[in-house]
Amino acid sequence: MSLIEERRETILKIIVGEYISRAMPVASRTIAEDYALKVSPATIRNDVAYLESEGYITHPHHSAGSVPTDKAYRCYVGLLGDALGLPEDEQYFFYQLLREARDRIEQQLRLAVFFLARFAHNLAIVTSPRAPESRFKHLDLVSLQDFVALLILVLYGVGIRQRILSFDEAVSQDELTALSNKFNAIYGGMTGNGILASEPKLSREERIVTQAVVDIMETENRLEYGKPCIEGLCLLLNQPEFYQSPRIITILELLEKESWLANVLGQRACMGKAEVIIGEENREEVLQDFSLVVSQYGVSGKASGVVGVLGPKRMDYSRVISSVNSVSTLLSESVAEYI
């Protein structure tokens, strides 16, 4: 790389960095003064003109400073390399906190999403872990009223689901317990289809239970991701580009949709390594002013969830990526313990 190309790259990095921290177009004089480049603003303007012709830079208007394009962010993220992680102390504190809550899965996810939002200063998303295909682990039946029982179904990969069952005749708790024992013995490890195929001779009540079990498992299979926990909406809204902007409403509308996460992610999240989706790389149109950093966590093939951060394209990628990676790693360890 020639000296000139090197300087252009430096200038590009400076522009992206400055724009990320100040949220305002970067002037050539600022670059020349605040960084020891030993060239005049005019030279920098020449380089910027070149970078603009290559599609890395735009200007909001004729006499405004430089603003990075999506291409510039992409390049910037590429140059980050294996960046610095979170500060040791923050990371350790978070680690301790998560360990303390390791017996309460829900609580742990809520802590994770809460701290991820604060580490990353943006909207954080964590989905509960789930298995790629539902497999029966255990069920339990609890009598509520004479004709009504509560079905609790445990699936492999830390999923627990409940449903109310109504019978045609009174069923006592003892009978329910007997039913549970029978099903636990024969259905263990089976998939929904497996249970349907095994088709043992069933009584009326047994059929009701089995149908509910299969229905839960199939519903579960249709979902792409577990229920997402979200935190830090107001951190996102406090960002200068969204302050009092109608665009935030489109984001809220997106988040209220049922399966927005599957639409947004497509296939992209991969295990253990944060992926960055910048601006127009987002398939969802309303996200094209945003960047998304996502990673999968969990144990491959057994149980996995997604952690991610959504923020303006002008986010502190280094910090966000390492936050996502940290949280992802810690949650993976946690899942491995009780899978």
Added chain:
Amino acid sequence: MSLIEERRETILKIIVGEYISRAMPVASRTIAEDYALKVSPATIRNDVAYLESEGYITHPHHSAGSVPTDKAYRCYVGLLGDALGLPEDEQYFFYQLLREARDRIEQQLRLAVFFLARFAHNLAIVTSPRAPESRFKHLDLVSLQDFVALLILVLYGVGIRQRILSFDEAVSQDELTALSNKFNAIYGGMTGNGILASEPKLSREERIVTQAVVDIMETENRLEYGKPCIEGLCLLLNQPEFYQSPRIITILELLEKESWLANVLGQRACMGKAEVIIGEENREEVLQDFSLVVSQYGVSGKASGVVGVLGPKRMDYSRVISSVNSVSTLLSESVAEYI
């Protein structure tokens, strides 16, 4: 009530109604023209001056029309009486929908909050039902790894909680099942304190389980309300008074707090009848530009939750109140079925 007083009340109702539907100060001429009062704008101005001196009306500035005060809204709500409910067809449609999901408690709450938000055109809140004091109903232990098990605890009043247990030595599923049976036999119907007081001789493993059970029950008792489901944030944000206003951020910050609902409600929600909290009647300062309509649902003493709607003071009280009442009634029926 003299003729003049009657006219003043009518004018007050007109001003509140117009302001609710148009979100703009109401001019005396508008009142005279659009409503057949048979008096001139000047007369109306005199009455408005009186209403202002009594604290029912303000003006954003000298030559602006009339805007109702909190006192006016309170009066307006009082005059509503037992207002018109929701349209029959909407109500019936919703009723059907809720019945279809009656075996899935979570799903039912989500449907309820979703439709409540849309009926009321504002932010809707529904908390899951819970009992005033936790009482043991049933537990189940599922082996996850040699030393690790999943505890599932069912409490009276439709609560189901889970926790991961770690033992010092390997415990098989058979042993776990035996443990469950034992506990189900002796702890049934007991409170957390009751279990502690009964203090049977316990093995190491039994102690771990019991401790977890008591801990869950006590944690549960400390919570004032179940986990709130929220819907319709963007409906709220689309209201003209919040459009591009920084006040929405304070609302988001409030909603992200752990126990905001208890702070906001205090003692107020009462069973089966919607309560209206207007503007400065809210104890929470950031809500003083809002109104809140809340009601309890469930079965008194057994299991109850809260349904509510949060919106601008300028909300359609008639519609919101009847929406809240409808949803509350339907959810109460539902809870009664499986309590």
Added chain:
DNA sequence: ATTAGCAATCTCATTGGGGAAGTGCTAAAT
């Protein structure tokens, strides 16, 4: 290849005026 200098461009905050909206007051009418 780099730089200094300068004209050109665009934003943004300020100012001021015209017009519209709507009240408050006063005096007359009922």
Added chain:
DNA sequence: ATTTAGCACTTCCCCAATGAGATTGCTAAT
């Protein structure tokens, strides 16, 4: 005593004009 018409006055809101400030693009010199 109540209601009304008429009018002055206040305030907002939109618009255009203005000027200052920032920063670039270009040109010509180094």
